[in-house]
Amino acid sequence: MPTVLRTAAAEARANQGAFWTQVAAMAINDIVWVIFWVLFFHRVGTLRGWDRSRVLLLFAVLTTGGGLVLGVTANARRIGQLITDGGIDAALALPVSPLPYLLARRVDAVNLGDFVFGLGLFALAGGPTPERTLVYVIGSLAAAVVLGSFLVIVGSLSFLAGRSEAGDLGFHAIILLSSYPVDIFGGVTKLVLYTAVPAAFVAAVPARLVNHFDPLLALALLTVAATFGMGAWTVFTLGLRRYTSSAIWTRA
Amino acid sequence: MREPWPLVALRSSAMRALRDPGPLAVSLGFYAIVATVLATLWRIAATAHGGAIVGYSSAQFVWYIYTSEAAVSALNPRQIELTGDDIASGAVAVELLRPASVVGMRIASELGRSLPRLFACIATGAVLATLSAGAAPRPAAALLAVPSLVLAVACNLAAQHAFAGAAFWIRDARSTWFLYQKLVFILGGMLMPLQVLPGWLHALAGALPFMAMAYAPARLASGHLDPQLLVVQLAWLAVLAGAAAAVFGAGERRLQVVGG
Numbered sequence: 001m002p003t004v005l006r007t008a009a010a011e012a013r014a015n016q017g018a019f020w021t022q023v024a025a026m027a028i029n030d031i032v033w034v035i036f037w038v039l040f041f042h043r044v045g046t047l048r049g050w051d052r053s054r055v056l057l058l059f060a061v062l063t064t065g066g067g068l069v070l071g072v073t074a075n076a077r078r079i080g081q082l083i084t085d086g087g088i089d090a091a092l093a094l095p096v097s098p099l100p101y102l103l104a105r106r107v108d109a110v111n112l113g114d115f116v117f118g119l120g121l122f123a124l125a126g127g128p129t130p131e132r133t134l135v136y137v138i139g140s141l142a143a144a145v146v147l148g149s150f151l152v153i154v155g156s157l158s159f160l161a162g163r164s165e166a167g168d169l170g171f172h173a174i175i176l177l178s179s180y181p182v183d184i185f186g187g188v189t190k191l192v193l194y195t196a197v198p199a200a201f202v203a204a205v206p207a208r209l210v211n212h213f214d215p216l217l218a219l220a221l222l223t224v225a226a227t228f229g230m231g232a233w234t235v236f237t238l239g240l241r242r243y244t245s246s247a248i249w250t251r252a
Numbered sequence: 253m254r255e256p257w258p259l260v261a262l263r264s265s266a267m268r269a270l271r272d273p274g275p276l277a278v279s280l281g282f283y284a285i286v287a288t289v290l291a292t293l294w295r296i297a298a299t300a301h302g303g304a305i306v307g308y309s310s311a312q313f314v315w316y317i318y319t320s321e322a323a324v325s326a327l328n329p330r331q332i333e334l335t336g337d338d339i340a341s342g343a344v345a346v347e348l349l350r351p352a353s354v355v356g357m358r359i360a361s362e363l364g365r366s367l368p369r370l371f372a373c374i375a376t377g378a379v380l381a382t383l384s385a386g387a388a389p390r391p392a393a394a395l396l397a398v399p400s401l402v403l404a405v406a407c408n409l410a411a412q413h414a415f416a417g418a419a420f421w422i423r424d425a426r427s428t429w430f431l432y433q434k435l436v437f438i439l440g441g442m443l444m445p446l447q448v449l450p451g452w453l454h455a456l457a458g459a460l461p462f463m464a465m466a467y468a469p470a471r472l473a474s475g476h477l478d479p480q481l482l483v484v485q486l487a488w489l490a491v492l493a494g495a496a497a498a499v500f501g502a503g504e505r506r507l508q509v510v511g512g
Binding site for chain 1: 282296305443448449
């Protein structure tokens with residue numbers, strides 16, 4: 001699998017100029033969000049316990065974890081499309097497990113910009129100490145597992161529903177909901193963010209752990225990551241049993 | 253009398269969009285989520301801030317955000333990338349054979365594709381805003397917001413084509429859509445009313461065309477009866493359409509397509 005990842009990375013870097021332009025474009029895109037939050041809290045002060053520094057930390061975790069998933073395992077958000085377009089056929093003929101192969105097969109330079117931005121934002125605004133950095137790294141990795149697994153699960157719904165927009169909608173929903181302070185939501189919405197669309201575990205929970213480490217909350221994050229990871233594997237494997245190919249031979 | 257080509261393109265694109273409800277449903281679902289989250293954020297902030305921020309009450313913020321989001325959600329966010337790809341790949345060369353302006357046809361076609369989405373967003377947004385904040389703060393101003401939204405989409409499309417026309421020279425306009433989109437988000441007032449910006453940035457944003465793409469209709473929908481905003485939008489539409497035509501005109505003269 002490391003070979004597949006190396007090949008995908010080499011493909012992404014093949015056009016050096018475009019690669020760095022795309023990385024820079026995403027970093028600038030992220031800076032705009034930082035400007036938004038700075039302007040927002042400049043007017044508002046604090047909101048339900050959230051202030052500028054707390055939101056910037058949340059954003060650092062989100063861009064690091066999100067950049068990792070959408071940059072290094074870029075096919076995570078394309079699983080549904082690969083299923084409906086026959087894009088997984090080529091992977092099925094190889095002597096490797098199809099899901100890890102598909103995930104490692106494509107590196108997206110644009111989203112690597114997110115990853116780089118997240119690291120930079122944490123270094124600048126996250127108050128990095130050895131302890132905080134360790135929690136940030138582990139938290140971002142766990143967030144990446146939750147996000148990647150969720151995307152695989154909603155993408156795999158295409159095994160059952162055929163062409164489906166659920167993957168697209170799921171992707172946009174979880175990214176959007178992760179990028180806001182979770183405490184602005186209440187009632188059922190908040191419950192959904194901790195369960196069905198686990199946006200809280202993609203950014204807010206890891207960010208809270210960096211500021212106030214709580215072993216129980218850390219255990220909850222790791223448990224959720226493991227559960228969603230196993231869920232993604234199970235849903236994809238079960239779906240694959242129903243897969244009958246689209247009779248289009250493509251390169252995964 | 254024959255129908256003008258751009259009108260045919262507009263109508264047929266609108267019909268195609270209506271016949272394929274899948275993407276329409278996704279856009280609508282995404283719009284509902286994005287607008288609700290952002291409106292909730294500003295509503296809570298205004299409430300916690302004594303009921304208003306920069307002169308906008310909680311209810312006004314809600315109507316503002318549902319409208320500004322509708323203006324942007326109606327469009328394909330990656331239009332610059334798609335148009336740029338068509339130029340860079342030479343696909344646009346075929347369109348030169350038609351007895352009509354390439355950019356005019358493209359803008360008309362995209363406008364046709366966007367209008368069903370826009371009206372679906374307006375209907376959904378009006379229902380959601382009423383449910384969370386009550387009726388529109390000033391119905392007359394809210395009615396003016398409807399033509400203003402159509403103008404906002406037209407301005408946005410014209411500007412996107414002017415931006416994408418850069419592909420005639422640089423060949424790769426892919427990354428520029430990120431930057432363009434963010435200009436609309438902040439300087440266009442999609443994420444917040446321009447009054448939230450610091451004074452100098454507010455003045456700058458007010459002088460740029462992005463304000464015609466989200467701020468103008470949202471300002472109207474939030475209860476500010478400023479009909480002159482429609483005049484400003486019309487002026488920007490003329491400027492942006494002229495710029496897009498000039499960029500495409502110059503680009504078409506230097507277009508070289510290899511192969512067949």
